[in-house]
Amino acid sequence: MDARRQDLGRMVRAWRAARPPEAVTGLVPGRGRRARLTQLDVALLLGVSERWYRALESGEDRPYSREFIDGVVRVLGLGPAQAAALHRGTGHSPPRPGPTRPAPGLLDLVRRQHCISFLCDAAWDVVHANDIAARHCPWLVRPGANVMVWAFSDASRYQLREWQSHWAGPLLGQLRLSWQGGGPNPRLDEVVRTVRRAPDTERLWQSHTPTGTFPLGTPHPMYLPLFSPRPTEVRVAACVPCDAPDTRWIMLTPADGTAAFP
Incomplete structure (x- = not known):
């Protein structure tokens, strides 16, 4: 046996x-x-x-x-x-889980972080953000906020500095890999269509080859005026909670490691 x-x-x-x-x-x-x-x-x-x-x-x-x-x-x-x-x-494909509310313990951990900390689902819709994230990135707590839709909108250029060289490629790679690697997800299909309609994004989509990784250790410039009058180098950390495999926990911290966000 x-x-x-x-x-x-x-x-x-x-x-x-x-x-x-x-x-x-x-x-x-x-x-x-x-x-x-x-x-x-x-x-x-x-x-x-x-x-x-x-x-x-x-x-x-x-x-x-x-x-x-x-x-x-x-x-x-x-x-x-x-x-x-x-x-x-038993030889069957697992059913795709429907949207679920993150466990209270995970929400509490997200809230306790002294950095920009938020959760999004398999379609990159934001489902929870801590107070620091809401203060420095107010778009995160607006109804219907989606990480990828925002990142490829004109509004994102205000915060995501050097967008073409530092942000566009890695973010597009993550979107494409999640779209190809997951099961059927009508909401993610809709997000991909919206992103590809954004100015210049279709050209980038056609010419870009995803590497499979986001350069987590590489500093990325962001404008956070409540923290500094100049662009701040931040590091992106991301993880998938083991009991919530369709949830992404994303944190942004100052790259110099000398201070937390107020």
């Missing part, structure tokens, strides 16, 4: 054990308070035999249908990362 499939079975068994019976919709009530969710409970809810469901937890390599796996995800209340592991482990 495949070791990876066996390990997946153990994970499913643990997820079932951790699922409170009272949280499961449609569970037939028994006498007294249920201590745990059983394999038979899950099988009955999914309309399969107990033996078929037990095979999943035992790590047997069977042709589990997508409908069955989707049902397991629903009954066990699995999160996006757990659901993706179960789908991939």
Whole structure:
């Protein structure tokens, strides 16, 4: 029996054990308070035999249908990362998660940073920004703010100094790679169309080859008048929270490292 499939079975068994019976919709009530969710409970809810469901937890390599796996995800209340592991482990492509609100803990971490700190989703729509970001880049907190749409608009040239040489190429590369590398995303398609309609961007799109990386260690000039009357060299840091794979956390800090943004 495949070791990876066996390990997946153990994970499913643990997820079932951790699922409170009272949280499961449609569970037939028994006498007294249920201590745990059983394999038979899950099988009955999914309309399969107990033996078929037990095979999943035992790590047997069977042709589990997508409908069955989707049902397991629903009954066990699995999160996006757990659901993706179960789908991939049984030979299915994980469903593309819908937009979700970042966890309160992540929002708090973004807020605590002493730099320009914000979150955006897979389509580069801004979903949260801290007070420092709102103060120095007020566009981030406007309704419908999108990083790429703004970056390729005329308005961005006020802040993104030396735009052609320092900003346009890396940003366009990130947009193109996210567009090609992700699953279907109508909102991202719309963002790409909007960016390509911006003046001179289509020419750049046709001539530019994405490198695959944003030069995170390279200082980039930005005009932040509340911080300095002259353009400030900033460094861009970006990460993807492990429990929110469609979320990008972006931070901008002074390149000299001597001060935080006020």
